[in-house]
Amino acid sequence: MTMPIMNADADHRGAEAAPYLFADWFDPIEAGLRERVRGFIETMLETELDAVLARPRYGRHPVERDDDIAAVAGHRHGHRTRQLTGTFGAAEIAVPRARLDAGDGKTAEWKSKALHAYQRRTQAADALIASVYLSGTNTRRVRRALAALFGGAIGNDIVSRTWRKVKTDWDARLLADEPIVRLVLDGTVVRVRLDRKATSISLLVIIGVREDGQKVLLAVKNMGGETAEAWRTVLDDLVARGLRRPEFLIVDGGKGLDAAIAALWDGAPVQRCTVHKHRNLLAHAPERLHEGITADYTDMIYAVTPEEIETCRKAFIRKWRLRCRAVADSLEEAGERLFAFTRLPPSQWKSARTTNAIERLHEEFKRRIKTQTVLPSAETAAMLFWALMASGQISMRKIDGWRTLPTKPLDRTIDLAA
16 A cells, blocks of 8 residues: 655645635725725825915915914925834825925924824734733734734734833833832743743842832843842832832842842841742752641741740741751741841731742743743843733732831841740
8 A cells, every 4th residue: 555645845835825714804894994094094194284384285375274373384395105004904105295494494304293203003003913912922923813904014023112112111210209118029030042042031020019009010120140230230220210218128038139238228127038938948958858847837937926926936946956957047047037027017917928929920921921931032021021011911909908008117026046
């Protein structure tokens, strides 16, 4: 029995030639509308120029106007062709040109307020493209998903170009009017393509908590690592834009971040994330001891009163100093910062113990980009993390116990004597 010989090249060419699903559908309403879009846009631009010159096309004298706006001296000089893509699809339009009197015998090119210079897509089209991408579609699928609408007039780099300017403005916004009272700082790891290789990088993420308890994203930066210099650069930028001294900070316990905070806000109450410390404790012990460490640690961290926490801590140190000294030493290394949350009202303890606000954002971030195991670049990773927040794809609620935020942290510490 002979097997049929398959021509792979022929099959590939056939797949490319096959139209996408719905590509051969015809809608007379859509077709009629798109045929008239070009004329409508051109008329709108001509009307805008007529208003500036105060005379219609081919007119030699200004027309009488009811308002007090004076006509601008100038003259038309033809049209330029512009390709414009909107939710109506792609259209080639003729944009009117004119030279306006700029004084001192000089003239300047007229610029439309409706169609900006070099604009190739409408804002509605940009918002639609970005929304499709942020909902979980990778860049290679955006073209196919929106092919029927845009006729293949978008490329794989559209999302980056769409969001880059918006994020640049967001990175430079002033923070003097933001009533930030608390900061949550942590680094999160993402995989990106650097020098054609998949590489893990750290994004430095800072979340602020307003006086009303609402969490807001303040910064997400790729600084090449979590060194003291990297964190200090990000924090200095926030301070330069008006960020006030926070009343309470929650950190992951990294030495670089601790050094940056000490140099900038020495004496500010700092809470070390209890989840990160739990992971550290487990890393110092064999797996057979993990269950016992977790039980004792949970009893200590989630005790109801500061006095109970002190009692549980002393018991933890005594027990694990005998069973596994490395675990006891690791807990003692954290010092008072592991229990700084006890200086706050008990209603805030849940939200003040950990950097889980950033951890949850990272989990949602990974879920949204599950179709892309590796992002194109470090810049794309930071931009996408921010864009998911800015577009509302990821939202943050108020912290637990926000009604007691006006209460200042108490000058109280846990007794660290074992």
